[in-house]
Structure formats: C-alpha cells, structure tokens
Amino acid sequence: MPDSAVRAPQLTRPKVKICGTTSVQDAVLCTQAGADALGFIFAPISKRLVSPDVAREASLSVGLTVARVGVFLGQGLDEVLRLAEASRMSAVQLHGALPAEFVETAAQFYPVLRVVKADELSREGERWAADPRVTLMVDAPNPGGGVPLEWEALRAGWPAGAWLAGGLGPGNVREAVHLLRPSGVDAVSRLEASPGVKNPQAVKAFIDAVQGS
Template sequence: MTRVKICGITSAEDAAAAVEAGADALGFVFAPGTPRLVHPEVAERIAAGLPPFITTVGVFVDQPLDEVLRIAARCNLQAVQLHGDEPEDFSLRIPIKVIKAVRVRDAGSLRLLPTYPAHAFLLDAFVEGQPGGTGTAIPWDLALQAGSHVRIILSGGLRPDTVGLAVRRVRPYGVDVSSGVETRPGRKDHQKVREFIAAVRQADLS
C-alpha cells in the first residue's frame, strides 16, 4: 500500500480532515521564511490531538542540529525530513527516522541515494531558490529508476487528477502532497485531500 503524507499542516482542522480521509502521515514545516511555516507550539498542540498510528514528520531546511532535535522532541515527531544540503553526518546524529529530500534536476541528482544514511528519499523538483512545495513535477522515469534500490516518496506536482497515474507508473513507497490539495499556502482544501487519497487507494488496487 502506498503511504500518503499530507504536508504543510498548520491547523488542527486540516490535520483532522487529513486523518479522516486516510492519511498515513502529516508534515509540519519548521523552516523559516516558508509560506507553510508552523510554530513548534502550534505543531505540538496539533500532534498531541492526533490518534495513534499517524506519523508526524518535521520538515527542516539547513537548520542547526540542536534546533532540529529540540523541535523534534517537543513535538514528539516520529520522523525528520531534511530538505536542504545537510551532510551525511548530520543525519547520523538524529535519533529518529530520517527522510532526505532530493531536488531532482536530472539523473545526476540521484547520486547520493545509495550512500546517504536515510530511511527514505523524497524526490521533489528542482526549482532555483526554492527548497520545495513548488507544485512542479519531476520526471517519473527518474523516480522509477531511483525506486529500484531505495524507498522513495514521490512529490512535486501531484494533484487528485494526477496522483493515480503516478502511483501506477512509479509504485513508490509513498507520495507527498502540499500545494496540490490547498486553497492557498498552508490551508488545505478538504475535498481535494479526500479525492487525492481516494485516487491513491484506487491506484493501489490496479
């Protein structure tokens, strides 16, 4: 079964809607200067109200290790997603699961996958000056190539009307969506969230 992560959660209402729709994981963005930034106090409160078996993921971009660890502990995160240029030893010092985001421009972007210490790799499109959440799709053939030897989470440009085909073509470990189910950055369209997850589940059956 393809895991579904709804990223950029900023409110308890959006979190509850995603869980009700069948999301496996929720993403909280802690990187300063991003449109979906959530304060740790807010994320802590949202996470505390979630039911069991929902994975909480914190998204960070080139932030100090002590900050990452402090927020992860405060919010009781189950995984950390590194979306910057964090070195390998950075990942090794994080005591919970690590997802490494890779901004894919071409096949050369996948070189670090075999050696970087991560439990999964999130593949997102390379857009100059933006670490993620751009709504730009990556070439699925590169994702398929990467998925032959590591767990990949497909991201970038996924929407309710495109994610089914993406899942059938790539068969990723998981899919990640933010802008594809929003009314505006940080605010989810609950109907789109339901449609997105339903499309993934339907694709899993085909």
Template sequence: MAEVKFCGLTRSVDAAEAVRLGAAFAGVIFAGGPRLLDPTRASEVLSPTVGSGTRRVGVFGAQGVDEVLAIARAAALEVVQLSYGESREHRVGLRAAFDGRVWAVKHVSDVRDVEAAADWYGDGIDAIVLDAAVPGQLGGTGVALDWTAVAPAVARLRRRGRVVLAGGLRPENVATALRTVPADIVDVSSGVESAPGIKDPERMRAFAETVRAHEVQ
C-alpha cells in the same frame, strides 16, 4: 498500496481530516516559507493525530542537529525530514540521536540525482524523499518531477529502501505518477490547497481515494 502524507499543515482541522482519511503521515514545516510554524503551534496543529496511528512529521531546513532534536521533542515528532538531505553530517547526526524515523530529501533535476541518493541508505536513513529541484526553494512548489525519465532509477532505489514521491502531486495526476514511478509514500502539500497552508477537504479526500485505488507494483 502507497501510503499518504499530507504536508504543510497549518490548521488542526486539516490534521483531523488527514486522520479521518487514513493518512499514514501528517507533516508540518519548520523550514521557512508561507507554511512555517513554531513548535508550540505545530503541536496544536498536530494534536488530532495523537493516538490515531497517523505519524507526525517535521520538515526541517538548515537547522543544526541540536535544534532539530529540540524542536522534535517539543512537537512530539515521530519523523524528521531533512530538506538539506545532501549533508551527510546532518543525516548521520540525526540518525544517531533521534529515536524516530529520519527521511532525507533529494532535490532532483535529472536521473543522476536519483542515482546519487542510493548511498544515503547506508547512513541509516529510513526513506528518501524525491522532490523537484527548484532554485531557491526547498519544497511546496507544485513542480513535478519528470516521472518517465527517472522511473528506472527510482525502481532501483526502491530495492535499497523506502521512497517518498513528492513534487507537484495532486488528485488529478497522482494515479499517473504511481503508474509511472511506483513509490512507498506519496507526499502532497500545495496540490490539495485552496491557499498556501489551507487544505481543501474535498481535494484531500480525492487524493486519498485515488491513492487507495491504486496498487503499487
């Protein structure tokens, strides 16, 4: 069964719901956009996850390694997710300095982008996040990948390491996505929202239950 990550959280009530639903990961955004938090607010939002087993993820943009580390410490993050995963300096620098997990985002336009990410595991990356490439946007766009087109390349990628599937997922399509592109983790943000950063508990529940009912091959 794939693990669930609820991302773009801006309210502690939504983090508490993520915990109640058994999500493996709860994410907050430091990369800009309408869901942007500062470290103090991020700690408050993620407070329901403490001691729960739901790991705290911070999504970063163009911040340097030292800034990422400072924010990670302040917000007690267990995973840092690099939206500019294409920077090898970023990947290697964070992996050497951060005690938790490091994920790197690959923005995908076509199958060649998936194939190009395979070497990132050699930099010690714990997981590669596959998201749709949208000009000028780092994520949270609601745009889905062409799952059928990238499926064979993703299957090969999973032989190297863990894969997080993001981009346009919602309760109505996550089962189809997982049947087409098996992944280790599914990452949802706008697909369970009533407004940017405001999660709908019924959609969160529907998403988690749909994933739980699907066995990844």
C-alpha cells in the same frame, strides 16, 4: 513512531503524507480522510511555517498511529532536534545540502526522510540503501511549488523504498504511482485552498486516488 509509517515495503498502496499542516483542524481533517502521515514545516522561509505549539497540539490531536513529520531546511542539528521534540514529531524530513554526518546523527533520534533532487538520486540512493533509518524522498527543485517531476525519466533508476513528492495532486498521483511504484507520496500545494489551509475535497480526492491505484 512505527517504522512502517515511513519506511516499509509497498504491499498494496503507497503511504500518504499530507504536508504543510498548520492547524489542528487540518490535522484532524487529513487524518480522518486517511492520511498516514502529516508534515509540519519549521523552515522559516516557508509560507506554511507552523509554530511548535500548534504543531504539538495537532500532533496530540491525531494520535500515535499517524506519523508526524517535522520538515526542516537550513537549520542546525540542535534546532532540528529541539523543535522535533517540542512539537511531538515522530520523524524528521531534511531538505538542502547536508553532510552525511548530519543525517546520520539525526537518524539516531528519529526516522529520517532525506529529500533529494532527481539528479542526486543515484548517489544518495547508494549512500543510504543500507541504513533502515533513512528513507529517500525525491522532490522537485522548488519544493511546495506545485510543479511535477518528469516521472518517466526516473523509472530506470528508481530505488526500492523511495517516496515521491513534487506537484502531486488528485489529477496526477495515480499516473505517478503506476509509473514509479513509490513507497510513499507527499503532497501540499495542490491540496490547498490557500497556502497552509487545506481544501477538504482535494485532500479526500487525493487520498482516494492513491488508495485506488
């Protein structure tokens, strides 16, 4: 995948990633609405779990200009790489407590979105600032739970190039972008009709809000 799809200086607007994609139909819907990246969740505990076969079909349906990001939590490195390859992912998103060596090894194969909590931002920002293969994403303590972070509290220590997730939706993403100027934004729960099923109107409104920010 082009590095610009995950790690790039912000020129006009943040990149938009729509996570929790579970069908070809929703992959096409989000892409046509203007998403830059799609997230496919392979963490077994997720109610938005997708099979490698469906993720692969969806990946092939949207083409190479859209980043396809495999989302992982609690899985070994071999499984991460196997699933990413089988489903034609172009990047991986890593959640949870992981040694730096795990992230570094994954980054030899795919661009990495390293998900951190707000209180980890300073430490992890310093750790990965010099590695162009790894991009930080700041998420809420309960990813996918729909609860936003305290954006104002993050302003002073917000690192250049970081992405923002956590409770973002059509009604609040513009404020978050104005406060933090993230390089990318990631949304899932507020864009759904039900877990794993996208609401077309919410997806379009979200992307329009980002593009107008």
